[in-house]
Structure formats: structure tokens, C-alpha cells
């Protein structure tokens with residue numbers, strides 16, 4: 001890492017010094033740049049837990065000590081998954097309004113599964129013969145923060161999105177973005193789509209040609225701190241309930257990654273080096289696209305996906321997660337230094353949040369007599385199929401089961417003369433007798449479901465007739481879908497729905513906010529700070545305590 005960081009940093013410092021240094025004596029009334037950071041799968045408690053081990057005062061601690069921390073920011077809808085989270089942060093809207101009801105959903109109009117950012121009308125850019133770039137924000141129905149910035153400045157603001165995941169770059173950048181760049185795990189390059197332009201910027205092609213991934217693989221993944229720190233704060237280094245993303249034979253530190261050089265560009269995403277790649281490309285975008293240098297506020301939307309891959313495999317109590325955040329903190333500190341240099345301290349506003357959090361690994365919970373059980377991903381589907389068959393009903397009356405939604409095939413139900421009430425009663429009474437189910441909710445009647453009002457509201461906020469199921473099943477606390485290793489997220493429990501929210505910079509009032517606020521409040525807060533319209537579907541409120 002040292003070698004490559006040095007390489008990239010030297011590149012950055014050369015280019016920064018080539019530009020005229022910013023010398024503004026007083027802070028402008030509006031920030032010249034807004035940076036939005038989404039840390040994929042970050043739990044609210046991580047900053048407090050890992051704080052004693054951050055090496056710099058300039059990373060997470062810059063937010064904590066010099067900015068505003070919202071300690072009770074919650075996700076106000078279901079399901080708590082990546083696509084919904086990134087959309088809600090940048091639109092201030094819930095899935096019911098912005099239309100992104102999952103990472104994937106069964107489209108009741110097209111009658112097929114749809115991926116959130118798929119777009120058959122565009123082509124990949126930066127890679128040949130691949131569908132990895134046939135993506136755009138087409139499926140998002142409302143405007144985003146970046147779109148509203150563009151509208152407010154007659155499209156003079158620059159807006160870019162960068163992530164390992166396509167959806168983590170495309171959705172935050174919005175409809176009218178200048179560019180979105182995401183990582184292609186086959187080629188090891190950052191790519192884009194013709195939605196944004198015909199070619200990649202030259203600086204990005206140059207970055208791709210340097211094959212930085214291989215140099216990271218050669219370094220391997222080594223711990224940043226002494227073993228005693230991980231022993232004192234985490235579960236054991238190796239557990240049977242952890243996944244093995246680098247191969248069964250490779251468990252525990254240090255991870256020798258040299259076998260992936262030139263062969264497997266996907267593995268990097270499950271290491272902290274995935275964050276280095278995103279930070280490199282974000283820094284290069286900032287410099288080469290000259291962001292934050294004129295009077296029209298720009299938006300740089302950065303999403304770190306690797307914490308999600310690492311978290312799914314190893315869980316919140318692992319050495320891998322702690323080490324990943326120690327290393328991310330160092331990258332944030334470098335990024336703050338770059339922002340201070342290029343845009344000027346007090347000339348930019350930055351926020352950091354997450355798209356969702358994550359459950360503890362069920363095996364870890366069981367070890368400590370806490371609620372945690374593995375649920376098979378296909379279990380509900382298989383069980384319902386058997387149930388319907390024994391009742392003499394064609395199981396194809398269920399079109400799909402995805403992200404806790406059960407979608408009916410209404411055409412088939414009509415032709416078989418099976419009423420919706422009958423099917424709902426059969427499925428509900430069966431599932432509600434299962435150990436893993438808390439309740440099954442008829443989506444259309446969610447507003448009167450016998451659940452606490454706050455939870456009903458989250459189901460309503462997640463429901464959309466074109467892209468949601470007819471039923472939503474709510475699992476009990478601690479039940480996690482997937483196999484016997486690793487963990488997951490997607491439900492309303494606080495381990496999934498309580499996310500960090502940190503602000504720093506121009507217009508931000510230093511302090512701690514303990515009142516409850518929501519993910520959908522982030523976009524209205526930034527809009528208020530900038531004096532621009534809120535995104536079209538926003539239902540949130542500005543968090544006044546953080547605005548100067």
C-alpha cells in the first residue's frame with residue numbers, strides 16, 4: 001500500500017501544485033463543493049468503537065471534533081439494502097416515491113426481475129464486449145441533490161459519482177450528472193456508460209492502464225495495528241461462521257493476495273484496497289475535473305463499497321472489519337488534506353453516512369446466547385411452493401420472492417380463479433406459524449397492520465404498486481438470510497437501520513445531535529444549506545441543529 005499510495009499522492013501533489021493555490025481570506029457564504037460519502041454497510045456504533053485506534057485527528061475525528069454528529073439517524077423504510085439507501089440519501093425520498101424498491105425487484109408491469117440501474121438503451125464505456133456498463137439512473141423517478149444543484153445553477157455545477165458498485169456511483173450522481181465511474185471486476189478498470197458520454201476521460205484511462213490492483217495484490221492484506229488491539233476488541237481471528245472470500249485455504253491474517261495478480265480482479269473489493277481505488281478515482285476526479293474552483297457549487301458523490309463486502313464475509317466483530325476502518329480512516333485523512341489544498345478549508349461541505357448497517361453474524365450471537373439464526377435465502381420460496389402444491393394450487397401464482405417481498409402472478413390467479421384474499425390467507429397463516437416470522441403484512445393494507453406505527457410507516461414508505469410485492473414478511477430480530485457463514489441486512493431492526501451521519505465544513509454548526517432524524521433528512525439539510533430546491537420527492541426535514 002505504501003508504494004501505491006506514494007505513487008498516487010505524488011501524482012496528486014504534482015497536479016495540485018500545478019494549479020493556482022486557492023487563497024480566500026474569508027469563507028464564502030456558500031460552499032464551492034459538496035462531498036457526499038456513503039460508507040456501504042457502516043453501522044452507527046463503529047466510529048465510537050474504533051475511535052481510540054484511529055491514527056489521525058484528520059479522518060473520522062475531523063467530523064467528530066470539528067463537525068456535527070447526528071447520533072440517532074435512522075432509515076425510515078424497508079428494505080434496508082444498498083440501492084434503496086443510496087437513492088434515499090440523495091433524493092430525500094423513500095422507495096414508495098423514488099421507485100427504487102430494492103437492489104432488484106419484480107416489475108409488475110414488465111413481468112420480470114429488474115436490476116436497479118439496468119438500462120438496455122446505453123452501452124458500456126471503457127470496456128468492450130461487456131454488459132457491465134449498460135447502466136444508468138433511468139429507474140429513479142425523482143430528482144436528486146445533484147440534479148437540483150444543476151437546475152439551480154443553469155447546469156454550471158459539476159456532478160460526479162464514484163464507487164466500486166455501479167449503483168453506488170450512478171444513483172448518487174443523479175440524472176443530469178457529468179459522469180459516474182464504477183469498478184469492473186472482470187477487467188480491473190473503472191468504467192462508465194454512454195449515458196454520460198462516448199469515452200472515458202483521458203486521466204481515467206491512464207489510471208486504468210497503470211493496473212494499480214495488481215500492485216495492491218502484491219502487497220497483501222496486513223494488519224495496521226498490533227494483534228493485541230484486535231484481540232482486545234474483536235471476536236477470534238478465525239471462526240467457522242465467517243466466509244472465506246479469498247479461498248477456503250486462506251483464513252485469518254495476514255492474507256497473501258499475490259495469487260490473484262493478473263487473474264482475479266474481483267477479490268480486491270473484499271479488501272480495504274477497494275477503498276484505495278475509490279479514493280484514488282475520487283481524488284483524480286476532484287483534481288482533473290477542477291471541482292470546487294468556481295462560484296458554482298459542485299457535488300462529488302463517493303461510495304465506499306468494500307466495507308460491505310468485508311462486512312458480509314466477516315461481520316461487525318471481526319479483525320477484518322476493524323482493520324478496514326483503521327485503513328479507511330487514513331484514506332479520509334489524506335482526502336481531507338487534498339480538499340483543504342484544492343478547495344480550501346471552510347470552502348467545502350462534506351457529509352458521511354451509510355446506505356444501511358448490518359446484523360451481527362448469527363453464529364457469533366449464538367455463542368453469546370443472543371438472538372441470531374441463519375435463514376436460508378430460498379427457504380421461503382421452497383416452502384411456499386410445497387405448500388401451494390399440496391393445496392392443489394399451481395405454485396407459479398407466486399411470480400417472485402425478493403428482499404422480503406412476495407409477488408403474486410395476478411394473470412395466472414385470474415385464469416385459475418384464485419382470489420387474492422384466499423392466496424393471502426393461505427400464505428399468511430402458514431408463514432406466521434414459522435419460528436423465523438414476526439408477521440406477514442398485506443402490502444396494500446400496511447397502514448393498518450397490527451404493528452407499532454413507526455414500523456407500519458416504514459413498510460408503507462417501502463411500498464410501490466409497480467415494483468413491490470403483494471405481501472411483505474417481517475422476520476424476527478437476529479434472523480439473517482444467506483448461508484451458514486457471514487451475515488446480512490435488509491430489515492428495520494436497529495442493527496440494520498441505525499446509520500452514522502456526520503457533517504463538516506462550510507455552513508455546518510459544530511456539535512452533537514441526539515434527537516432522532518432520518519436518512520431522508522440528509523438531502524433537505526444540504527439543500528437548505530445551499531439555498532436550493534429540495535429534490536422533487538423529498539419527504540424529509542432539514543436537520544436545523546447542524547446548520548449554522
Ligand SMILES: [Zn+2]
Nearest residue numbers: 040041082355
Ligand atoms: Zn449496501
